[in-house]
Amino acid sequence: MPVYGTRPEAIKMAPIVAELRRSEDMDCFVAVTGQHRSMLDQVNRLFDIIPDHDLNIFEPGQSLNGILSRTIDGLDKLFSVNRPDAVLVQGDTTTSTAAAMAAFYHRIPVVHVEAGLRSGDPFSPFPEEGNRKITSQLASLHLAPTSASRDNLIRENVPPEDIVITGNTVIDALLMTVEKQVPFTDSRLEQLAAEGSRILLVTTHRRENLGEAMRGMGRALARIAEAEPNLQIVLPLHMNPAVRAAVVPAIQDKPNVTLLEPLDYGEFCRLLAMSHIVLTDSGGIQEEAPSLGVPVLVMRENTERPEAVEAGVAKLIGTDEERLVAEVTTLLHDEKLYASMSEATNPYGDGTAASLSVAAVSVSLRNGGRRSAHASQRSPLT
Ligand code: UD1
Ligand code: UDP
Numbered sequence: 001m002p003v004y005g006t007r008p009e010a011i012k013m014a015p016i017v018a019e020l021r022r023s024e025d026m027d028c029f030v031a032v033t034g035q036h037r038s039m040l041d042q043v044n045r046l047f048d049i050i051p052d053h054d055l056n057i058f059e060p061g062q063s064l065n066g067i068l069s070r071t072i073d074g075l076d077k078l079f080s081v082n083r084p085d086a087v088l089v090q091g092d093t094t095t096s097t098a099a100a101m102a103a104f105y106h107r108i109p110v111v112h113v114e115a116g117l118r119s120g121d122p123f124s125p126f127p128e129e130g131n132r133k134i135t136s137q138l139a140s141l142h143l144a145p146t147s148a149s150r151d152n153l154i155r156e157n158v159p160p161e162d163i164v165i166t167g168n169t170v171i172d173a174l175l176m177t178v179e180k181q182v183p184f185t186d187s188r189l190e191q192l193a194a195e196g197s198r199i200l201l202v203t204t205h206r207r208e209n210l211g212e213a214m215r216g217m218g219r220a221l222a223r224i225a226e227a228e229p230n231l232q233i234v235l236p237l238h239m240n241p242a243v244r245a246a247v248v249p250a251i252q253d254k255p256n257v258t259l260l261e262p263l264d265y266g267e268f269c270r271l272l273a274m275s276h277i278v279l280t281d282s283g284g285i286q287e288e289a290p291s292l293g294v295p296v297l298v299m300r301e302n303t304e305r306p307e308a309v310e311a312g313v314a315k316l317i318g319t320d321e322e323r324l325v326a327e328v329t330t331l332l333h334d335e336k337l338y339a340s341m342s343e344a345t346n347p348y349g350d351g352t353a354a355s356l357s358v359a360a361v362s363v364s365l366r367n368g369g370r371r372s373a374h375a376s377q378r379s380p381l382t
Contacts, residue, residue, distance in 0.1 A: 001084035002028070003075065003103075005035030005057070005067075005095030008170075008284045010043035011265055012114060013090050015172035015354035017049055025362055031078060033071045033095045034058045039239060039262050046177075046265050053078055064094055064127055071098035079106045085365055086111055089135060090169075091283075092128035097135050104138040111361055114168060115142035116149030116158075117304035124302055125283070126208045132304075141364045143357050145348055146307055166356040167349020170287050173265070175351040178273055178292070182266035188258050189234070189267070193274060197232040200224070200328065201275040203282050204247060204299065205238035211246060213319040217299065218250035220324035225254040227325075228332060234275075236260040236268065277331055279324070286314055293344030297327055307347035312340060 002020070004013045010032075020028035029052040032040060037058035044051065055074035059066060071094070079102060087103035089096040090113040100110045112135050122129050133156075136142065142158055144150040145168035153163055184190045192199060204217055225233055233251070237244055239262060251257045263271065272278065273292050278285060281299040286308050289296045296314040308314035317327045331338055 001031055001082075001086070002088040002090075003031045003033070003095070003099040004090055005033035005040060005071070006093050007036050007039040007043055007262070008282075009090040009093055009096060010036075010040050010047075010049075011173045011284065012169045013088070014043065014047035014049060015169045015176065016088065016113065016357055018047070019354040019358040020361075023358055023362065026358075026365070029053070029082070029084065031055070031075070031099075033067075033074065033099070035062070035067055035071075035093065035095045036239075042262065043265055047173075053082070067094040068098045071095055072102045075099055075102035076105070079103065079108060084108060086141075086361060088113055088361070089139075090114055092117070092125075092132035092135070094127065094131060097131040100135045100138045109141065109364070110135070110139040111141045111143065111357075111364070112136065112139035113143045113357060114145055114149075115139065115163070116144040116151075116153040118149075118152045119302045119304040121302055124208055124300065125206055125304070128283075129304070141360060143353075143360060145353070148307060164356065164360040166360065167351075167353035168287055169353040169357065170284050171291060171346065171349045172351045172354045174269060174288050174291060177266050178269040180266055181270055182264070184267055184270070185264075186260060189260075189271065192232055192234070192258070193270075198230060199271070199275040200231055200233045201271060201278045201280075201294075202233060202235040203238070203278075203280045203285060205240060205243055206281040206300070209281055209299065209319055210240075210242050213299075214243065214246035215250070216319060216321035217324065218247040220321045220328075221247075221257065222250040222254060223321075223325050224328050225251065225256050227329070229256060231256060231276075231332065233257045234260065234271065236263045236271075238262065277328065279328060281319075287348045290314065290345050290347060293342050295331060295338065295341035297324075297331065299324065311345045311347050313343065313345055315341070 002013050031053040032051040034056045057070035086109045088111045089099045103110050142163045143166045150163050278289050279297045286305045290308045290313040298316050
């Protein structure tokens with residue numbers, strides 16, 4: 001039973017749901033919490049997933065403990081009447097950690113998809129670093145996207161035989177989606193596509209960046225928009241009203257800034273592929289952009305995704321206003337630097353993460369919730 005609740009979990013779990021549906025030895029029942037009510041439903045629609053169970057926990061202005069307690073309460077009731085053989089959770093959201101706890105208390109084996117990411121700082125990203133460490137304590141099968149994430153788990157004494165390197169299922173989702181070249185629902189985006197505009201794609205939502213850091217981002221974008229009139233800045237907004245309040249006022253009147261509602265994943269992939277640079281504090285976008293050869297400037301002090309930085313396609317630039325302006329301006333005008341950062345590279349896998357994940361789950365279930373040494377030798381990414 002995959003359990004998920006937010007947009008990125010849904011995107012990364014969708015290829016696994018598709019693979020489980022094809023499996024002959026397992027039945028798949030999907031449970032969603034609805035933590036991201038509308039952004040979650042958007043993704044489920046795209047991937048034709050109708051959840052079997054929906055806890056519908058969303059509340060505007062929801063607190064972390066509210067998400068946690070409503071999820072645990074809802075899953076406690078669900079697992080009492082519909083007990084799955086394994087629960088799959090993805091990543092580091094509060095939905096995923098709450099689901100891992102609820103399953104653990106029912107002695108249901110927990111499979112952690114995208115296991116072993118670590119920034120080393122409990123408050124950045126917050127609360128994700130804490131969430132994923134808790135989930136690692138509860139999981140019996142850890143599906144690590146890369147060898148670096150496996151090494152993090154081994155350093156924390158997770159038995160190596162309980163870890164499988166799979167790649168990241170976001171690459172499966174991206175490859176399933178990006179080639180479709182879906183039409184944009186907003187005519188402004190079709191116009192940018194037709195004009196072949198140079199696009200700076202921006203997204204922001206991290207809790208630790210809310211407030212002054214995000215207001216600084218807004219000011220930096222306003223300065224870049226004025227200094228670079230031929231550049232088009234496109235910002236699909238997160239639904240969090242605190243994000244909008246911080247970032248929108250400084251840029252809403254700029255003629256070369258396009259503010260959008262959250263885009264359908266298909267449209268977002270197309271926009272990402274036609275962008276010149278991405279400026280973001282997102283986790284998933286750091287994984288997708290390298291596959292498309294789009295340089296990523298990461299508005300964070302650290303990252304639990306060092307692979308893209310090591311591959312040279314991503315750069316950590318923090319959130320200081322002056323630095324944002326300087327880094328974007330340099331990358332726009334330094335052709336050599338741009339060429340070196342825009343080589344497509346794929347540190348997060350080759351689109352087979354979901355099938356490797358489901359194979360590992362199948363072996364694990366046959367072994368009573370733990371995996372066998374045989375499966376570890378099958379991973380092509382070790
Ligand atoms: C959550 C995850 C974060 C992930 C991010 C992806 C936690 C603690 N955080 O953060 O790890 O990177 O999702 O986007 O699990 N809202 C809506 N409709 C929606 C979604 C959000 O209105 O469909 C608004 C609500 O006002 C809500 C706010 O956004 O209170 C914040 O949503 P929440 O899920 O609490 O946290 P995120 O910042 O989205
Ligand atoms: N995304 C999307 N529409 C948007 C913005 C992002 O579909 O308007 C996708 C993006 O391609 C990536 C995921 O959402 O797969 C990232 O979600 P987010 O940045 O909210 O969360 P994070 O990855 O930081 O947890």
